[in-house]
Amino acid sequence: MNTIPAAAADGRRPSGRDLSERALGALLLAPAALLLLVIVVYPIATLFWNSLHGVDNANPAAGEQFVGLKNYLTAFEDSRFWDSSLHTVLYILVTVPGALVVGLGLAMLANMPFRIKWPVRLGLLLPWALPLVFAGLIFRWFFEYNTGVVNDILRRFGVEPLQWLSDPNLAFAAISIAIVWKSSSFMALMLLAGLQTIPKSLYEAAEVDGATKWQQFVEITLPMLSPALFVALIFRTITAIQTFDIPYAMTGGGPGDSTETLAMYIHKTTLDFLDFGYGSALAALMFVLSMAATSGYLKYTRRSSGRSGED
């Protein structure tokens, strides 16, 4: 019988080597850490610093005085902040579930045994690959009053054309449609990856067990897809908080401020009004909102990695 030295048996190495390995580890991590520091930590820190100071580039002579929480207090009394936040929440409430339903449908379509798969896959990828602003411009043309395709179709059916982009409610609807179209392909890609991990034999077993197609969807597809659904939902929610490009390209926030999102208001405050201090405070508030959504996601992944390899 072989005997194993105790030190080797418990897998520990001599402590001198421990130190040099740690140094090597730190050295290998350094470039990535430095990069994160420069492009993530520094801007965020600057943002918070700005939010606590009066940084008004329209009036540089005023200097950068420390103002404490004044910028935040201003935000809470600013009806445009509340309006744009409400619009953002409405977009989240409408477009996230919308994209989820459309994306799930597309994913299931793409997962069907088509003989030629690439047109379906391309159809899925195309909206995702298209820059957001282009998508916004395309949909602005679709919903344009005189020459847009949507009103053209309405006219052909004898319906009065609608003021899509000049009516607050219709503009909200038009923008939501554009966002759902644009974001559902990303949803679909994530859900398709989830669908493809479900073994075909489960559906066959369910079919033999007596499940109809609908029962198979409810009893097999949905529960098996729930991790992918959850991740897709969180990802989509985080990006929906930052909704900017599509409403910016379609209405510029109009008519009035009726379709303006928080991200658009921040953009206006900082880049149009050059009020970096107040803009930073607004951005910090949005950051908190995003973090709240992200922490939900992190909590979920920690929970699921705790039972890794189970499903």
Added chain:
Amino acid sequence: MSEVTLKQVVKAYGRNQVIHGIDLAIGSGEFVVFVGPSGCGKSTLLRMIAGLEEITAGEIAIGGTVVNDMPPRSRDIAMVFQDYALYPHKTVYENMAFGLRLRKAPDAEIRARVGEAAGILQIEHLLERKPRELSGGQRQRVAMGRAIVRKPKAFLFDEPLSNLDALLRAEMRVEIKKLHQKLGNTVVYVTHDQVEAMTLADRIVVLQAGNLIQYDTPDGIYNRPAAQFVAGFTGSPPMNFLPASMGEGGRTIRLPGGVDLPVPARRVAECARHAGREIVFGLRPEHIGIARDGDASHAVVPGRVMLVEPLGSDTLGLVRLGAADGAGEMTGRFAPDAGIRVGQGVPIGLAIDHFHLFDKTTGVAIRGADW
């Protein structure tokens, strides 16, 4: 009444026909095993019975009802899959109860039937677990449990043991056989493992390239193979084959190296029809041994031991038949105390009554009316 009958069943994918018109009658309560190499169509045939594959032509009936256009759920069958196909998000209990729940069975009945099935399979202590918490053998039992709670007309097994290690496979084989003896349902079982086929089946269906080659009892498959393919498929080590030619009048068989063997008198008439033709001579290892004096049942050929493989219970010896160049070699099964050694010259006895002869081109067995 749960017999399964197939009439001229054909399966084609586009122009590619994979099952070429199979007729089969499986009696109620019978355990029938489909066996054959990969790609012979055995799984496809099973899946057609299950309703998971469409039937291109022909007719399948279960319990007297033609099921061609019925979905699987209406066929009153249960299936055990190769990968078990347990629902990962459901407990063992829910897995087993699922089929009954879909059929809107009352809760009390579901509980009773799941409990009964769990008792038979000794998995009562696992009912609250998820499949991921089970070992391979336990998953296998749950998959069988899910099938038996439904009390279907027929059980369909698709290579259920192929994911288990050899020891567990032997154990589960016994379990399946016991289960069938206890429940007495009709079973259709697919495997590529001839040992599973031989040990489990009441009757075996041997398939090759989408054709039914032989449908017979294990004894018939082993001792009276209808074709060289069937003969070579069963037994371990498998049957020995040598190219041979049929002598004048069908009275002798000439093996390579000029060795002549006598044809048993009762088979001469049939063999005479093949006189002068090239044939294939087959003999199982257990019908090759050291010749004993005055034993008329064996043809004696001078042999030389080329290779010895002791297995413990018996010893396999590769022997050369005859001394000439190009003489044929066959593996024989010898008693461990026979003391054969490599290089040793021994008279070899070949059991005349167990000669298998096959047409060289078609592979079909050459046999008389009485054989």
